[in-house]
Amino acid sequence: MLKSFLKGIVFLFYLFSGGSCHFPKPLELENITDVIKQVLVDYDIRLRPNFGGKPLYIGMDLNIASFDSISEVNMVSALKILR
DSSP states (O other), X not given: OHHHHHHHHHHHHHHHTTSSOOOOOHHHHHHHHHHHXXXXXXXOTTSOTTTTSOOOOOOOOOOEEEEEEEXXXXXXXXXXXXX
């Protein structure tokens, strides 16, 4: 009973998957490139998303356990952060 059920599931999977793998043709890849270019036509890496709109507030808490070392000459410090 279980074997026939599993065979049915495998058959349905094979049937709906098309029976083979699909590799994109070069023409399809060119279409994808054109779509990406159209989406990014007004993109500016120097501006944040939704520039000119209301900024998104992101809050964060950081708990410091201790400072291990501070070097004022090299302007380097080490600290432990609590998880």
